[in-house]
Amino acid sequence: MEFGVFDLVERNGQQLAELYEDRLRLCELYDQRGFYCYHVAEHHGTPHGLASSPSVFLSAVAQRTTRLRIGALVYLMPFYHPLRLIEELCILDQLSGGRLEIGLGRGISPAERGFYGIPSETAEQQALEGYDVVMRGLEAPELTFHGSHYTFENVPMELAPFQKPRPPIWYGLHAPESAAWAATRDFQMVSAAPTELAIAAATKYAQTRRDLDRHDNRIGVLRKIVVAQTDSDARRTAREAYPRFLSNFNHLFTRLGVSPKNGQRPPDFDAASLEGTGIAGSPKTVAETIRHQLEGSHFNYFICEFVFGDISIPDAQRSIELFATEVMPALQVVPLVKRKG
Secondary structure: OEEEEEEOOOOOOOOHHHHHHHHHHHHHHHHHOOOOEEEEOOOOOOOOOOOOOHHHHHHHHHHHOOOOEEEEOOEEHHHOOHHHHHHHHHHHHHHOOOOEOEEEEOOOOHHHHHHOOOOHHHHHHHHHHHHHHHHHHHHOOEEEEEOOOOEEEEEEOOOOOOOOOOOOEEEEOOOHHHHHHHHHOOOEEEEOOOHHHHHHHHHHHHHHHHHOOOOOOOEEEEEEEEEOOOHHHHHHHHHHHHHHHHHHHHHHHHHHOOOOOOOOOOOOHHHHHHHOOEEEEOHHHHHHHHHHHHOOOOOOEEEEEOOOOOOOHHHHHHHHHHHHHHHHHHOOOOOOOOOOO
16 A cells, blocks of 8 residues: 545645645655655636646745655646647656656636636547647657647657656546546556445456456545644644635635535535545544544545645644554555456
8 A cells, every 4th residue: 555645735724835835844744754755736816726827836845845846736738738738747857866756637617717718618528639749759769640639740759758658647537537537547446436436446456457457556535634633633633624625625616606526525524434535533533433434445545635725834744743643553454456467
């Protein structure tokens, strides 16, 4: 079992320079405590995410860490010209000494696409073509591609990634319908969905990988995590921080009078706990809750969101330290579904 970190870099009342510096210091802590990867979100024009240029932010993270792998979860494909994104990814992989993990996606916010003049009706097809262009461009010395949105003929790929043939690619799954598609394209998967839905997506993904006789990809699940010495302290911290997260998440949807495609988030942290997307408690409680979610599943990678809403940096540091020293050792071996091969 490996453990990673996800970060929205939400607005929390701090000045931006202070917020970014605090995140960089937390990344140093993740690096020291043995987390596998730091995944940052990309959002635009919303307090829900202030790392709107993931490559710029992750360049700073790369210089403040030595072992921690880094990556966006996800780069919003319709927002990028594929050639520009390929070049950014190559530079970032080189600067980090081959520690880049690449997340690719379309995004769920019509408001954010609207700010950039991206038609919602073409965003999915544009993203699908973009995936192919990026994959080819990272692996080949010259790029040729003919599609509905992008056409390239013998474009020299002067830049190349440090990792060969390319860094790992991640794809976020909410429901099982896209699991087979991601598995056949050799994308690693992560789900932040409620427990039953996340397990269904992971099961479909793993079955497809088995059918292809491939068994080496990471299958991740993402959860909000708060750890304290007692259950009551952890739950109080989570309950107090969650309303700010929910306000940030709803900001643009409320402005437009629409609902998110993948459904509203739970109304409070207690509801998030009931569906499995939020976990708060003492180290023993957190370890037992995570073990219960992981047992019998195909998940082999657990991603923690330690900072959400207006959780303070000291509270986040407490969660990280307790998780690394007491929870991670208790979860090193979890009886997952037995795999063939």
